Amino acid sequence: MKRLEVLKTYKIYIGGKFPRTESGRYYTPLNKKGEQLASVSQSSRKDVRNAVVAARKAFGGWSERAAFNRGQILYRIAEILEGRKLQFIEELIFQGSSKSNAEKEVNVSIDRFIYYAGWCDKYSQILGSVNPVASSHFNFSVPEATGVVGVITDQTSSLIGLVSLVAPIIAGGNTCIVLASESKPLCAITFAEVLNSSDVPDGVVNILTGSQEEMIEPLTTHMDVNAMSYSGISKNFEKQLKESSALNLKRVSIYSKDWIKSDNQDLYMIADFQEIKTTWHPIENIGGSSSFY
Amino acid sequence: MKNDTTNIVLPDFSKSPRIDKVGVEEQVAKFQKRSVKAETKKQGLRMALNMIDLTTLEGKDTPGKVKQLCYKAQHVHDILPGLPKVAAVCVYPSMVGVSVKALAGSGVKVASVSTAFPSGQSPLSVKLMDTKFAVSEGADEIDMVISRGKFLSGEYNFVFDEIAVIKEACGEARLKVILETGELVTLDNVRRASDIAMYAGADFIKTSTGKIQPAATMQVTCVMLEAIRDFMDTTGIKVGMKPAGGISNSKLALHNLVMVNEVLGSEWLSNEWFRFGASSLANDVLMQIIKTETGVYQSSNYFSID
Amino acid sequence: MAKQGNKKNKAFSWDYAPALEGISHLNIKEKYDLFIDGKFVKPSSCKYFDTINPATEERISQIAHGSEIDVDKAVKAARRAYVNVWSKTSPSERAKYIYRIARLMQERARELAVIETLDSGKVITESRDIDIPLACNHFFYYAGWADKLEYAFPNRKVESLGVVGQITPWNFPLLMAAWKIAPALAAGNTVVLKPAETTSLTALKLAEIIKDSGLPNGVVNIITGYGDTGAAIVNHKDINKIAFTGSTQVGKIIQKSIAGTDKRVTLELGGKSANIILDDAPIDQAVEGIVNGIFFNQGHVCSAGSRLFVQEGVADIVINKLKRRMDKLIIGDPLDKNTDVGAINSKEQLKTINDYIKIGKDQGAKIHQSSSKAPKKGYYCVPTIFTDVAQSNRIVQEEIFGPVLTVQTFRTIDEVIQKANNSPYGLAAGIWSDKGSRVFNLSSKLKAGVIWANTYNKFDPTSPFGGYKESGFGREGGLHGLRAYVNLK
Structure with missing residues (x-):
């Protein structure tokens, strides 16, 4: 007798937990062959709200964590991803990828985390500066995490689009709320399981599935979200995003890139979610003599 | 008027207010930017002249030299009538007697340096004798030096006690306490030494001996003026200020007066509460006064050097 | 008390006599036109408004009120200058123009300071010792960046944006114009700038300096006017970037109105520090x-x-x-x-x-x-x-x-x-x-x-300035100030 397969329930990821959407709704996206992918949570405004609260709560601790430690945690994500590689490949294939594309997508995703893990304790040195002001002051600029970031991932990819946006954001000490691909949501939730077992503190990444159209308004207008990251091609969508962001002057970054290409990753994607803080302090110049040298 | 601090509760001098030097430089720059013109300038120059402690503190001082200086103190520039006299002459103890005689009845005070000036490196008994001798010779004012070595070693009580004892020995003479700020180096130290001197009974605090550079910079004077103001706020006792050394021209003197005016107020703008310790300042002030009267730039050939 | 004293001063106060900065050396025209394509031209509306000395409430001069038509002319001139001249000028030559502007400003520093004080109400010691020297130094600082941009953005190719629209506030009129124009030019862009309506004069003096410097026509255009003039710049289709300093309220309006375009924006807004x-x-x-x-x-x-x-x-x-x-x-x-x-x-x-x-x-x-x-x-x-x-x-x-x-x-x-x-x-x-x-x-x-x-x-000039949250985004000054005016490839 053939063994009955145990199916996975795809829930959402908020504050380190896997709740069902508070609305109790679900939707069933289909793959190219017309097969149902799963019963996926259709998140509501309230789920968005809860996710922002979780991200804000996590922000202080995550942004103040030692850069080295953040690097370790991003590296750990890559390790766990590597270990669950086959599962992601299967999901990608089920959602319509060819085997070779699926393998490539997972490999690039893993390597992308390695890339950004390495940046964690270096970007401050490249993006910061000591500024030679003309007065008797020591003056330096350092990048600091912007805060809570809303992420709207590329609709066309299940994993790499999400990874490419999330990695630089959390490498830089931000926390985020991710709206997963509506049509290909499986990898996003499996990725949440990876995060959950990789020492990433609860609430640093929160992942919601459902209708982007429904969630975008509460997310982009939310006054406690500091920035938005969007990858996609809809000009109307961009317009709505920018207009709503004007409410509290969210920083908006829009990317249109083929994420599967291994060089579509860089320092300036970290910089996009950093604020430059400049500190001045007087230098007491006793005697003022250079004869001491 | 002499200050009596015997019943004042003493603060912990190690906790004297902190000073940020760059901030002080900015404060001073504001005073230096004040534009002193017309009547304000005339008034300021006369005040400055009247606040000078005309000073000679040389190993080669003789009664002859000191007598000439005393004459100058009373007759700064007789060609222009109505000019004020200087506040005092400042000499070594051995020259007090001749100065007192030369200045008798003029209203110009005699100030004597004391306590093993300028180094202060003698035992207390010698410093006391030094002081008592000057007072007995008729000095109106005693300019003592603090023990900088002890101060820098953190022996604040020693410094305090020494000032208090000298104060007692001064009798009726007013006590000016010289901090020798050039050796204290930091403005934190200047502030702490000012507090110690005032709580120990100083009638005046004074920046320098004139033997060490830097001497009376405006930064140092600014910190000391603020210490005087805070002491007044806390105890109600008014203390005088004497920057000495390095104030050689009218512009610097006027900037100092601006600073006194703005930090302490005009009630300090008399020679009862503010002095310049200087030797060459008087002639420059005179030249400026004549310039404001005549509109003609002056030459030092027309002003006596004593 | 009497022992020591001379005359006791009763309520003596030593007040400072007036020390007025002279204004006889100033060269202020009765009427100022718009600076477009290297020439001063009349506004299309022929409308002018008064600029007032806030210390006396008296009129100093009259300023042209630029309209949408004038803004369009300016943007066209800036685009022509960008395509035909400025983008083809070598970075090191660009640097020399900016240096030259800095020097000319220094030479006329006293006049600029006095006009700034007359027009804005700020004290002369501030405009003389802070605003004007900092404005000059800002040009000096960014001039040197023009041929060194690759060092500011490691591993990336740096491109200019094109035509930038800039709107400055009334609190530091010339300094803010310098903060805007200097990095924009260094990075190879051309400029349409609108100063605040109450304080246009020093920006117009800067226009004269720019003219005298021989900077190619149209590289910098100065359009005076009110909020409607600013809005015309923000909404102009052929502008690649908006840089605004002013209120948070207006900043939000700008961010909203450029939604749906590819315009970039940096905002320096309010604070409650x-x-x-x-x-x-x-x-x-x-x-x-x-x-x-x-x-x-x-x-x-x-x-x-x-x-x-x-x-x-x-x-x-x-x-x-x-x-x-x-x-x-x-x-x-x-x-x-x-x-x-x-x-x-x-x-x-x-x-x-x-x-x-x-x-x-x-x-x-x-x-x-x-x-x-x-x-x-x-x-x-x-x-x-x-x-x-x-x-x-x-x-x-x-x-x-x-x-x-x-x-x-x-x-x-x-x-x-x-x-x-x-x-x-x-x-x-x-x-x-x-x-x-x-x-x-x-x-x-x-x-x-x-x-x-x-x-x-x-x-x-070397120190980046700008805010978190609703105080705006982007930085002005320093290496970080360049980022607002370049595209990274």
Whole structure:
């Protein structure tokens, strides 16, 4: 007798937990062959709200964590991803990828985390500066995490689009709320399981599935979200995003890139979610003599 | 008027207010930017002249030299009538007697340096004798030096006690306490030494001996003026200020007066509460006064050097 | 007492005689046209408005009111100059033009300073010693970047954006024009700039300098006018980037109106910055820092330290010293070198400030004003502080943009960090303490783009300036200021 397969329930990821959407709704996206992918949570405004609260709560601790430690945690994500590689490949294939594309997508995703893990304790040195002001002051600029970031991932990819946006954001000490691909949501939730077992503190990444159209308004207008990251091609969508962001002057970054290409990753994607803080302090110049040298 | 601090509760001098030097430089720059013109300038120059402690503190001082200086103190520039006299002459103890005689009845005070000036490196008994001798010779004012070595070693009580004892020995003479700020180096130290001197009974605090550079910079004077103001706020006792050394021209003197005016107020703008310790300042002030009267730039050939 | 004294002075006061900066050397035209394509041209509407000296309420000159048509002409000229000339000019030649502008500004520094004071009401010592030298130095600083951009953005190819539209405020008229124009030109862009309507004169003097410098026609265009002129720049289709300094309210409108376009934007907006005095601070310098923080330029500073937080142990002493210091501030003719507090920039702004003072009183805050007297004529506001206020008072929450300070006390570091960050703004903050580790704790936790530790309101061309949260985004000044004017490939 053939063994009955145990199916996975795809829930959402908020504050380190896997709740069902508070609305109790679900939707069933289909793959190219017309097969149902799963019963996926259709998140509501309230789920968005809860996710922002979780991200804000996590922000202080995550942004103040030692850069080295953040690097370790991003590296750990890559390790766990590597270990669950086959599962992601299967999901990608089920959602319509060819085997070779699926393998490539997972490999690039893993390597992308390695890339950004390495940046964690270096970007401050490249993006910061000591500024030679003309007065008797020591003056330096350092990048600091912007805060809570809303992420709207590329609709066309299940994993790499999400990874490419999330990695630089959390490498830089931000926390985020991710709206997963509506049509290909499986990898996003499996990725949440990876995060959950990789020492990433609860609430640093929160992942919601459902209708982007429904969630975008509460997310982009939310006054406690500091920035938005969007990858996609809809000009109307961009317009709505920018207009709503004007409410509290969210920083908006829009990317249109083929994420599967291994060089579509860089320092300036970290910089996009950093604020430059400049500190001045007087230098007491006793005697003022250079004869001491 | 002499200050009596015997019943004042003493603060912990190690906790004297902190000073940020760059901030002080900015404060001073504001005073230096004040534009002193017309009547304000005339008034300021006369005040400055009247606040000078005309000073000679040389190993080669003789009664002859000191007598000439005393004459100058009373007759700064007789060609222009109505000019004020200087506040005092400042000499070594051995020259007090001749100065007192030369200045008798003029209203110009005699100030004597004391306590093993300028180094202060003698035992207390010698410093006391030094002081008592000057007072007995008729000095109106005693300019003592603090023990900088002890101060820098953190022996604040020693410094305090020494000032208090000298104060007692001064009798009726007013006590000016010289901090020798050039050796204290930091403005934190200047502030702490000012507090110690005032709580120990100083009638005046004074920046320098004139033997060490830097001497009376405006930064140092600014910190000391603020210490005087805070002491007044806390105890109600008014203390005088004497920057000495390095104030050689009218512009610097006027900037100092601006600073006194703005930090302490005009009630300090008399020679009862503010002095310049200087030797060459008087002639420059005179030249400026004549310039404001005549509109003609002056030459030092027309002003006596004593 | 009598033993020592000469004549005892009764209520003697040594006041400073007027020391007025001369204005005979100024070269101000009766009427100013728009600067388009290297020429001064009449506005299409033929409309002009008066620019007023806020210290005397008298007219200084007349300024052209640029319309949509004029803006279009300017943008076209800027586009032509970008395509035909400026993008083809080698970076090192670009640098030399910018250096030349800096030198010409230096040569005419005194005239610029006096005109700035006449037009804006700021005191002459400030325009002479701060605004104008900093503006010149800004051009000097960015000139040198023109042929070194690759070093600023490692591993990337740097491209200019094209035509940039820039809108500047009235609080530092020439300095803000320099902050905008210098990096834009260094990065290879061409410019259409609109100065604030109450303070156009120095930007127009800068236009004359730019003309004299031989900068190719159309590389910089200056269009004067009101908000509608600014809106025409923001909404023009052929502009690649908007740089705006002004109110948060207008900043939001700009971000909204460019949604749906590919225009880039940087915004330097309002603030309600905290100035924090800890109990181990160098008190006298801190008091001076409070004064610099809020009364500098009549409080017309986006980074003004308008919320004072004093630790309880030193609150009385700090407030008493502050009050005494305020009484020493000289309010009066901005042209007098002894004036500390000049005129409020405009009648409208004076009304805004006075409305807030009334709100403060109505909400039960305790008011103290400097005993110094302000002139009868002209727009003046006496330095004012409010004690007995709470976070929930409107004067604590809202930007007043005038010489009005609110004073709150606190007990612990955590409390003051929380209160200081409890604002939609995040431009600057001041910290006064003698202890380094404490300063660094606060400086890392305060959400603000500029932290002044044991100092306040310092600016330098090499030092990036700009805010967190609703104080805007992007930086001006320093290496980071270049980012706003380049595309990274």
